[in-house]
Amino acid sequence: MKRTILLLALILIMASCKNHPLAIEVLNSKTIKDFPSGSGIVAVENHFYAIGDDSPFLFQLNTENEVVSKSQIHAAQETNNGRIPKTDKPDFESMEMIGPHEMVVFGSGSKSPQRDVFVHIFLEDSIRIKTYNISPFYDNLRALKAMENEDLNIEAVAYQNDKIYLFNRGKNIIFEFGYKDFLAYLEGSAPFPKPVLTEFTLPKINGMESGFSGATILKDSSLIIFTASVENSSNSYDDGEILGSFIGTIPIVDHKVLNSYRSTRIPNIGEPLKVESVTMSDKIGPRTYKVALVTDDDKGNSIKIDCQINL
Numbered sequence: 001m002k003r004t005i006l007l008l009a010l011i012l013i014m015a016s017c018k019n020h021p022l023a024i025e026v027l028n029s030k031t032i033k034d035f036p037s038g039s040g041i042v043a044v045e046n047h048f049y050a051i052g053d054d055s056p057f058l059f060q061l062n063t064e065n066e067v068v069s070k071s072q073i074h075a076a077q078e079t080n081n082g083r084i085p086k087t088d089k090p091d092f093e094s095m096e097m098i099g100p101h102e103m104v105v106f107g108s109g110s111k112s113p114q115r116d117v118f119v120h121i122f123l124e125d126s127i128r129i130k131t132y133n134i135s136p137f138y139d140n141l142r143a144l145k146a147m148e149n150e151d152l153n154i155e156a157v158a159y160q161n162d163k164i165y166l167f168n169r170g171k172n173i174i175f176e177f178g179y180k181d182f183l184a185y186l187e188g189s190a191p192f193p194k195p196v197l198t199e200f201t202l203p204k205i206n207g208m209e210s211g212f213s214g215a216t217i218l219k220d221s222s223l224i225i226f227t228a229s230v231e232n233s234s235n236s237y238d239d240g241e242i243l244g245s246f247i248g249t250i251p252i253v254d255h256k257v258l259n260s261y262r263s264t265r266i267p268n269i270g271e272p273l274k275v276e277s278v279t280m281s282d283k284i285g286p287r288t289y290k291v292a293l294v295t296d297d298d299k300g301n302s303i304k305i306d307c308q309i310n311l
Helices: 001-017 137-143 177-186
Strands: 023-031 038-044 047-052 057-061 067-071 093-099 104-109 116-123 127-133 154-160 165-167 172-179 196-199 211-217 224-230 241-253 261-264 275-285 288-296 303-309
Touching: 023 154, 038 288, 038 303, 047 093, 047 303, 057 137, 104 154, 154 224, 154 261, 165 177, 165 211, 165 261, 224 275, 241 275, 241 288, 261 303
Parallel strands: 038 093, 038 275, 093 154, 154 211, 211 275
Antiparallel strands: 023 303, 038 047, 047 057, 057 067, 093 104, 104 116, 116 127, 154 165, 165 172, 172 196, 211 224, 224 241, 241 261, 275 288, 288 303
């Protein structure tokens, strides 16, 4: 019965996609001063929070795309112009809001133990953080059969209805956990929460498959918005030539991530873009949203791009 429901849902989604093609329009873009290596962004009321993969700070941005404050969330031993050396950086690639005053940030896990980091952030009168070494958690993911001979590289996180979704880049997999189960495991009061896995083959540029780079879930529907980028690199550690990026959607039906998606290329702004993160900043119409993207050129520069997406 459940399989029949999922099949019918997929047919309806495919029919809807034909009637409403996915489209994106760039509204404006700006290089953000004093915000290096942009890798994650979330919208909160009338401002944004953002992270960089080699920065020890959580940045707050206003609607003019200016840094108005920053709070240290990682104890870096050494920085150069606010950037942690590549060998030591936590590689913060994923962030998401859990509630109006709760945020999560993940290191990528692409180098252990330096990048096996989880930061639990509470935003109230002042910022309060709790940092975890999550090597045991990531080691459990690395040991999964689906990850045999593959690199762990968590590049995005999304949350809805007490479910947390981690997006692996390289072998493109979504790992789904109960959020409370995940926290209980970190506190030592529960076993490793066995994940539900969904694997994807994502679109290509010049014959090279893109990899998950950002994600969020629309608040008014069970629809994942994801970004994926293409770099000419043979592994998860080294950077490569940037070839471009995509934005797409993945449906969640009956609490299950469907193994289907639709996508479109994100227009380049001068040079090809490596889009690292996406957040929904406003709903404009029934199928139209304003989203904010953040990019990283691997040289330390961050560009925030405001777009309109039609679903």
